[in-house]
Amino acid sequence: MKVKVSDLRIGKMKYDFLFLNNYLLQGGKENRKITNGPHYKLLAEYEKNPELDLKKTDYFKFAKRHMDFFGSWFGYHNEDGLIKFMKQFLSLYKNIKENGYNYSKGKIIVFRTVINKKSVDKYARPHPPTKTYTPEDYEIFEGHHRAAILAKLAYKEIE
Secondary structure, three states, X not given: OOEEHHHEEEOOOOOHXXXXXXXXXXXXXXXXXXXXXXXXXXXXXXXXXXXXOHHHOHHHHHHHHHHHHHOOEOOEXXXXXXXXXXXXXXXXXXXXXXXOOOHHHOOOEEEEEEOOHHHOOOOEEEOOOOOOOOOOOEEEEEOHHHHHHHHHOOOXXXX
């Protein structure tokens, strides 16, 4: 299945409200486009200033809040580990920018979001709309970092 990168949305998850809802709210509605998330914004800041202070980024604040609540961020348990992870993410960005994306090494898993349960198939999952959220397009279940990289590098589609 191919999906337009412009149709990718940050997946809505159980504890989302702790980390992303306020970050993504714009005019009372959630803008969940991958280009509005902290992953993409870190890449944009890095492009402007490769020497940026990672602790001052929205991504760091977002990930640290997650780490403080759950005890870890991708297996790291402190700020030094978080910075290490962010550097790995930026290194992956540079690698994909220079060498292209190898889909066989890192899948991006998405679901088509639907309001009506009757529309659910193997690529879809139901999401009821809320006061600030209307299901749309394709939500990322796994691969937010890779999807942000591909969006930043102007890829048109993912597989």
